[in-house]
Amino acid sequence: MAQEPVRVLVTGAAGQIGYALVPMIARGVLLGPNQPVILHMLDIPPAAESLNGVKMELVDAAFPLLKGVVATTDVVEACTGVNIAIMVGGFPRKEGMERKDVMSKNVSIYKAQASALEKHAAANCKVLVVANPANTNALILKEFAPSIPEKNISCLTRLDHNRALGQISERLNVQVSEVKNVIIWGNHSSTQYPDVNHATVKLPSGEEKSVRELVADDEWLNGEFITTVQQRGAAIIKARKLSSALSAASAACDHIRDWVLGTPEGTWVSMGVYSDGSYNVPAGLIYSFPVTCRNGEWSIVQGLSVDEFSRKKLDLTAEELTEEKALAYSCLS
Numbered sequence: 001m002a003q004e005p006v007r008v009l010v011t012g013a014a015g016q017i018g019y020a021l022v023p024m025i026a027r028g029v030l031l032g033p034n035q036p037v038i039l040h041m042l043d044i045p046p047a048a049e050s051l052n053g054v055k056m057e058l059v060d061a062a063f064p065l066l067k068g069v070v071a072t073t074d075v076v077e078a079c080t081g082v083n084i085a086i087m088v089g090g091f092p093r094k095e096g097m098e099r100k101d102v103m104s105k106n107v108s109i110y111k112a113q114a115s116a117l118e119k120h121a122a123a124n125c126k127v128l129v130v131a132n133p134a135n136t137n138a139l140i141l142k143e144f145a146p147s148i149p150e151k152n153i154s155c156l157t158r159l160d161h162n163r164a165l166g167q168i169s170e171r172l173n174v175q176v177s178e179v180k181n182v183i184i185w186g187n188h189s190s191t192q193y194p195d196v197n198h199a200t201v202k203l204p205s206g207e208e209k210s211v212r213e214l215v216a217d218d219e220w221l222n223g224e225f226i227t228t229v230q231q232r233g234a235a236i237i238k239a240r241k242l243s244s245a246l247s248a249a250s251a252a253c254d255h256i257r258d259w260v261l262g263t264p265e266g267t268w269v270s271m272g273v274y275s276d277g278s279y280n281v282p283a284g285l286i287y288s289f290p291v292t293c294r295n296g297e298w299s300i301v302q303g304l305s306v307d308e309f310s311r312k313k314l315d316l317t318a319e320e321l322t323e324e325k326a327l328a329y330s331c332l333s
């Protein structure tokens with residue numbers, strides 16, 4: 001029997017991530033090659049003409065899985081009946097800015113869109129916030145949409161996770177698909193902690209070896225590797241004069257696909273999710289943890305060892321998120 005289409009909202013769909021993301025969704029990268037989709041695309045009135053252009057291109061691309069397109073500047077129409085909401089709409093930072101510099105503009109958008117989602121999305125809608133400051137926007141969305149279960153609200157740190165995999169793969173000259181179980185802890189910002197202490201590489205013999213053992217250079221792993229991943233967003237902005245788009249869109253698809261369809265056996269991924277106090281991270285922050293997903297639900301991987309070096313880094317990024325939360329509320333008052 002033909003599957004019912006899933007309605008997927010992309011906000012900020014006329015922007016550069018949106019332009020990379022909507023064809024991926026329509027091609028089945030998000031939910032698999034057999035799942036039809038209906039795209040809901042939202043942007044603001046000044047971008048209406050450009051949004052309509054994206055809709056025209058989607059029609060012209062004749063994607064077999066795409067069963068309909070709603071392109072609108074009306075937030076209620078955009079949110080109505082959606083099963084998945086990918087929140088990209090907002091203002092990106094420019095060269096020289098920290099992500100929290102875009103705080104005041106973006107958190108007010110997330111407060112307003114929280115109520116539209118709460119009232120009009122399908123029951124059990126899964127929400128992924130991409131727009132920066134991603135963790136804090138997701139927290140504001142959660143707090144102003146109290147009837148959406150907290151387990152349904154997440155933010156994107158999969159891009160950082162993929163960046164960490166990419167750096168290890170380049171350093172060891174191995175396929176990126178053979179590297180797994182890095183962790184991004186904390187904020188999608190320059191305080192995030194990319195942790196390789198539990199990461200492994202599958203060798204051609206089939207044996208799995210630890211990344212630390214294979215790299216055999218703790219100075220690099222505890223120094224340049226971490227700062228390269230932390231600063232990768234800024235490096236892309238410097239090179240492109242625009243923030244990352246194709247890698248962000250691809251990571252958003254990875255995040256939702258694994259959440260809905262499940263993570264492979266023995267593999268975890270990083271997701272920004274509501275902290276329950278695991279690993280002594282303050283409860284009530286949206287914090288990036290290692291998670292596995294099964295039956296459409298994520299759970300935090302428990303029991304991993306955290307050494308003293310890592311502990312300090314987990315705490316530092318939690319402190320920044322606590323400050324961001326206070327700043328966000330001051331912007332909204």
Ligand SMILES: NC(=O)c1ccc[n+]([C@@H]2O[C@H](COP(=O)([O-])OP(=O)(O)OC[C@H]3O[C@@H](n4cnc5c(N)ncnc54)[C@H](O)[C@@H]3O)[C@@H](O)[C@H]2O)c1
Nearest residue numbers: 012014015016017043089090091092130131132156159248
């Ligand atoms: N979490 C991550 O890993 C990650 C990675 C890359 C970019 N980002 C963030 O994603 C966001 C989008 O980046 P981009 O490069 O696509 O930016 P962009 O400026 O190209 O596009 C943003 C779009 O959002 C629209 N918009 C603004 N206010 C809106 C509102 N209230 N409702 C709906 N749409 C609205 C704009 O008109 C624009 O079309 C930025 O905040 C950026 O910093 C996050």
Ligand SMILES: O=C(O)C[C@H](O)C(=O)O
Nearest residue numbers: 093132232233234243244
């Ligand atoms: O760094 C940015 O501002 C954009 C994005 O968050 C990224 O990590 O590429």
